Amino acid sequence: MSLVVAGVGKSYGGRVVLKDVSFQVGPHEFVCILGHSGCGKSTLLNLIAGFIQPDQGEILVDGVPVRGPDKSRGVVFQDHALFPWYTVLQNVEFGPSVRGLPKGEVRAQAFRYLRMVGLEAYADDYPHQLSGGMKQRIGIARALANEPDILLMDEPFGALDILTREMMQRELLRIWLELKTMVLFVTHSIGEAVYLADKILVLKNGRLAAEYLLDEPRPRSAAHPRLLELRADIERLLLEEEDPGEGGNLVHETRDSGRRVVPF
Amino acid sequence: MKPGTPADALSLSEGRSRTRTGTRPPKGLRSAGFLMSLIPVVTFFLIWEAVSRANGLFHWFNPLFLPAPTAILLDGWALAQKGLIIQSVVASTLRITVGFLTGCSAAVLCGILMSRSRTVETWLGPIFNMLGPIPALALLPIFIIWFGIGEFPKILLIAWTTFIPVLAYTLDGFKSVPPTLIRSALSLGASGRHIFTRVMLPSALPNIFVGANVSLGLSFSSLIVSEMMGAKSGLGYIIVDARNYFKMSNMFVAIVLIGLEFSLFAFLLKILEKRLLVWRTNGVRTAVDTGKE
Numbered sequence: 443m444s445l446v447v448a449g450v451g452k453s454y455g456g457r458v459v460l461k462d463v464s465f466q467v468g469p470h471e472f473v474c475i476l477g478h479s480g481c482g483k484s485t486l487l488n489l490i491a492g493f494i495q496p497d498q499g500e501i502l503v504d505g506v507p508v509r510g511p512d513k514s515r516g517v518v519f520q521d522h523a524l525f526p527w528y529t530v531l532q533n534v535e536f537g538p539s540v541r542g543l544p545k546g547e548v549r550a551q552a553f554r555y556l557r558m559v560g561l562e563a564y565a566d567d568y569p570h571q572l573s574g575g576m577k578q579r580i581g582i583a584r585a586l587a588n589e590p591d592i593l594l595m596d597e598p599f600g601a602l603d604i605l606t607r608e609m610m611q612r613e614l615l616r617i618w619l620e621l622k623t624m625v626l627f628v629t630h631s632i633g634e635a636v637y638l639a640d641k642i643l644v645l646k647n648g649r650l651a652a653e654y655l656l657d658e659p660r661p662r663s664a665a666h667p668r669l670l671e672l673r674a675d676i677e678r679l680l681l682e683e684e685d686p687g688e689g690g691n692l693v694h695e696t697r698d699s700g701r702r703v704v705p706f
Numbered sequence: 707m708k709p710g711t712p713a714d715a716l717s718l719s720e721g722r723s724r725t726r727t728g729t730r731p732p733k734g735l736r737s738a739g740f741l742m743s744l745i746p747v748v749t750f751f752l753i754w755e756a757v758s759r760a761n762g763l764f765h766w767f768n769p770l771f772l773p774a775p776t777a778i779l780l781d782g783w784a785l786a787q788k789g790l791i792i793q794s795v796v797a798s799t800l801r802i803t804v805g806f807l808t809g810c811s812a813a814v815l816c817g818i819l820m821s822r823s824r825t826v827e828t829w830l831g832p833i834f835n836m837l838g839p840i841p842a843l844a845l846l847p848i849f850i851i852w853f854g855i856g857e858f859p860k861i862l863l864i865a866w867t868t869f870i871p872v873l874a875y876t877l878d879g880f881k882s883v884p885p886t887l888i889r890s891a892l893s894l895g896a897s898g899r900h901i902f903t904r905v906m907l908p909s910a911l912p913n914i915f916v917g918a919n920v921s922l923g924l925s926f927s928s929l930i931v932s933e934m935m936g937a938k939s940g941l942g943y944i945i946v947d948a949r950n951y952f953k954m955s956n957m958f959v960a961i962v963l964i965g966l967e968f969s970l971f972a973f974l975l976k977i978l979e980k981r982l983l984v985w986r987t988n989g990v991r992t993a994v995d996t997g998k999e
Contacts, residue, residue: 493889513895523890527908527985536904537894568985588894 443469443591443624445490449499452485459485460648462499467641470622474635477645478680483628486645487596490626491517503592513537516590520597522581524569530580531556531565537588555583558617575606579613586621595627599634611637615660632676636669637662644679652679751775773955778962781955790944795963797939801857802929802971805864809925810918813869817876817910822902834873842867842924843931855936860929867928868921875917879910912986915979922975926968941967 445467452460460482467473477483488494490501492511501508503515511517516537524533534552543551556562559579569577578598585593598614599607611634618625629635635642642654654672662669758774761767773781785791820827842863849859883906891905933942941960948956 491889491893493892511889511892513893515893517890517893519886519890521886523884523886525887525891525905525908527911527983529985536891536896540891540894540896540900540904570985584890584894594893 444504445592445624445626446502446505447486447490447499448502450486450489450496450501451498452482452489452494452496458648460489460496463645463648463650464499465643465650465653467624467626469624472618472625472638472640473627474639474642475626475628475645476632476635476642476676476680477630479630481645482648483630483645484596487517487594487626487628490592491515491594513541513588514590515592515594516585516588518578518581518585518593518595518598520600522569522574522577522598524577524580524584526569529566529568530561530572533569533580534584534587536584541588551587552583555587556580558586558620559583559613573606574602575610578602578610582614582617586617586623590623592624592626595625597628597630600630607634612661614638619660632673632680633664635676636673637664642676644676646680652676770952770954773958778955778958781953782959782962785944785956785959791959791963794939794941794944794960795967798929798933798941798964798967801860801933801940802864802925802967805861805929806868806922806925806971808861809865809868809921810872812865813872813917814876814914816869817873817880817914818902820877821880821906834870838870838874842870842928846928846932846935850936860932860937863932864925864928868918868925871921871924872914872917875913875920876910879913880906882913883909912983915975915983918975919972922968922971926964926971930964 447463447465450460450463451458463482463486475483475486485494489496490508492508492515495509508515525536528536531549531552534556535548538548538551553562553565556565559582561576561579561583564572564576569580572580581598582595599610602610615638627635627638636656639654639656642652642656643650644652644654654676656672658666658669664670754772755774755776758769758772758777761772762769762774782791816830820830845866846859846863849863853859853862887905887909888901891901896904929940930942930945933940934946937943941964944960945957948954948960
């Protein structure tokens with residue numbers, strides 16, 4: 443399973459949202475797409491999901507161009523987008539059931555992932571009866587129940603309070619270590635990206651500004667000096683003024699083997 | 707009813723409570739609330755009775771104009787003995803049932819077609835926009851000339867009255883389906899048919915019920931008016947017939963029956979709504995903590 447984004451550009455009414463974005467993601471990689479709000483990171487995710495089509499370039503999954511939404515690319519939305527008229531169980535069953543699996547299998551599959559997110563006791567509740575964190579866990583279970591090759595997450599924890607957020611990050615990491623699905627995770631939190639990712643793609647004004655590789659073992663401590671340094675680095679990059687001029691072509695091969703900044 | 711909070715605001719509440727029993731007011735309290743709501747109604751009838759009887763003694767105005775509730779009850783009983791009430795109620799019920807259901811189903815069907823096909827919408831939309839604002843009752847004389855004074859023009863009028871609001875609300879419901887719900891269904895592998903039956907319809911259903919509730923009142927007006935013009939049975943017919951013979955109390959009997967019949971229909975609709983929208987009623991039930999244990 444591989445994802446190739448090649449020279450993708452997208453504009454809305456003359457306003458360029460994404461410009462010449464290229465990167466690759468290998469199987470089992472956890473990639474965070476980081477950037478300010480409005481930098482085009484959600485657009486990028488929507489393009490990969492197939493909800494919208496690029497103006498330029500191509501997105502290939504295993505060499506096949508993305509033409510529309512597909513069950514092989516599961517999506518977790520910021521507002522969880524659970525179906526309010528279905529119970530928790532019915533929500534998680536949605537994917538397997540529209541795929542036409544036999545009833546027993548659908549149920550077994552749904553329960554498997556409900557157990558994975560630790561909410562099987564709430565199977566018969568309706569989404570509005572759950573807290574924000576629980577809803578998002580159901581959202582994750584629902585996407586995973588379809589056994590997607592790629593899990594796309596659009597600021598899934600953005601609406602949660604800080605404590606819940608940290609708990610959810612740990613939970614997600616645990617699930618990912620178990621399943622090793624390819625994850626593309628959009629966030630505006632540097633800390634979140636540094637905690638979670640194998641690879642951080644920094645988007646700035648619709649361009650890929652940098653790509654960091656992290657091989658720090660998990661679970662990571664936020665206080666780790668190398669991670670602190672990386673955070674400061676990314677922060678600087680994001681706060682930096684427009685147009686770095688001549689220096690725009692810098693390639694830092696930094697002293698830490700685990701991280702690298704690629705050309706602007 | 708008791709905690710005067712709108713259902714929508716309540717279902718937005720974030721917190722959850724595992725305990726479903728106990729969040730509802732205990733049974734005793736609920737019936738106490740019901741009794742409380744009866745007091746004004748009973749008072750209303752007592753004053754009416756008193757005014758009517760006092761008028762019988764002092765002749766402030768013609769006593770025939772305002773018969774006492776007890777007199778109305780007696781007259782109603784007499785009418786019931788003659789079988790007129792049963793016959794009228796059955797006739798009216800059949801008309802409203804057939805007309806209302808036809809109107810609702812036609813509207814939902816039309817709404818589905820219009821939301822699924824651009825062509826259907828561009829052709830039907832403007833026509834309904836043009837015809838919609840015309841008060842349906844204005845059409846009755848035309849219907850009578852076209853279709854005679856049989857059942858058909860009456861049912862058609864009721865159905866048409868029901869149709870327009872339900873259609874408007876249905877279309878609105880389909881248009882306001884949250885796009886992320888459609889996106890999430892698509893990314894879960896849903897086909898066009900799945901999107902429609904499992905996302906669009908359930909999402910629009912609350913709106914359809916709002917339309918049906920709005921229409922119910924209007925279709926009752928149509929029922930009564932159509933029975934007043936060229937009918938030989940029904941509650942509306944009792945009213946015109948009683949007017950011709952200046953039998954005021956018969957008019958009041960019919961009016962009371964219309965009120966009761968409307969309440970019954972509204973109640974049935976509410977039950978259906980609760981059945982179909984469990985996910986909503988449940989929200990109110992769990993979100994309301996009256997704190998009266």
